[in-house]
Amino acid sequence: MFYQFFGVIRFLPGSDYGSLGSYLENEEKRAYFFEIIVIWLVSDLFAMDVKPNHTIYINNLNEKTKKEELKKALYAIFSQFGQIIDIMAFKTLKMRGQAHVIFKEISSATNALRAMQGFPFYDKPMLIKSGTPEYLNSLQRIQFAREDSDVIAKAKGTYIDRPKKHLLAKQSAGEKRKKSGHVKESKKMRMDKAPTGKTEVPEKANPPNKILFCTNLPEETTEQMLSLLFNPYPGLKDIRRIPNRPDIAFVEFETEAEATSARAGLNNFKITPSQSIKIRKECARALDCWKCHKAIDCLKEKFFCPMCSAIQPTEDKNYFDYLGLLPDFDVDLSLLKINFLKLQSVVHPDKFSKCSQEEKKISENCSRYLNEAYKTLIEPLERAKYLLTLKGESLDNEDVIDSTDFLVEMMELNELVVTNNDPKELKILLNEVETKINMLGKEFKNSIETNELRKAKEAVLKLTFYYRLKASLSSKIADNE
Incomplete structure (x- = not known):
């Protein structure tokens, strides 16, 4: 109390x-x-x-x-x-x-x-x-x-089926009509069937709201930080945090127009290098749970319906979304591993051995999808290729590097690896290759962020050569030690 x-x-x-x-x-x-x-x-x-x-x-x-x-x-x-x-x-x-x-x-x-x-x-x-x-x-x-x-x-097991109130009302009305005679009953029925001339007005679409629902906030976010973020926009009225939920907040403005302006300016704004604020007013489209048919669109949890807890199929989500990461070349590998293990522990088929065939099938697909996502995002080269596919670009056998200088450089480096058996010299060469990989990684990141897809694709092709060279060097160093 x-x-x-x-x-x-x-x-x-x-x-x-x-x-x-x-x-x-x-x-x-x-x-x-x-x-x-x-x-x-x-x-x-x-x-x-x-x-x-x-x-x-x-x-x-x-x-x-x-x-x-x-x-x-x-x-x-x-x-x-x-x-x-x-x-x-x-x-x-x-x-x-x-x-x-x-x-x-x-x-x-x-x-x-x-x-x-x-x-x-x-x-x-x-x-x-x-x-x-x-x-x-x-x-x-x-x-x-x-x-x-x-x-x-x-x-x-204590549920007792009971008649619906509207059915009881109809039954009561029917008994009254019987008592008042067939003439009145017929008249009443004719009146009930007569058209009223009124048409049912559909419910209005969800209007703009002066209260913004903010999600994906970092755990260390404070009310003061949010105030600094939203204060430049006119009409800020109140900021409310949720107890034990540092990742969400309600931000209220004086008018709907002011709230709309703030949302346009701050939605997807990067609060930290790896985390962007999400500001919602309504969902773009509705998704329903296959089992309970409740709307789960905006607040759908990873793989599960928040209403009936039924596992959900993978729907239009990329690898980054499913593993709780922003689509970026630089990812937090520790967070990636934590999220992968956490999700795999709840969607693994062993957890659904006593469930329906539909749930078993969905869990197998989810588990397979998670494994593919993790294997792709954990490796920088595969991550870069996947980011290209998200931009509508893909690599195939016809993609080649036009630079003759680069091809000559690769031939010379390959020859050094084949002819050199000195572990110390091989390690020096390995360090040079790793430095080059880091430089190309930065080039790719800048190109993909500025939407220079031709440069990004060229960086990935070069990275492919250097990663092969790195694998050959690592193998030869291990054999000669």
């Missing part, structure tokens, strides 16, 4: 634990603070009879947020606490501004409830924003659902 209390204080605008005293010096802020605490205490008393379970109920959500965008954002901030089975949000008048998040484990739901109570989310805190005399009827907070969701009930 006290943990939740401090959680409420944490999200008070412009305050922290150390400045609470100065915060309360302001009369308006003091009234707001005590109002929240009273409502929080009363709502806790009403929630005491609800036992912890897999589902948390969230109220006071921004009603203007589109349903799919809301579900994706909720998944982003709540997935840190554990595996999410489903997120339910509705756009009906009665259910607008509310959502249910269903976790696989009760402990995950409990931790989420404690940590996120009062978190500012799309302009509104997940806690009552302002008290009224009717607050007992409209408590706005995160709490446990009063009963298990159908998904959890089925897993426990």
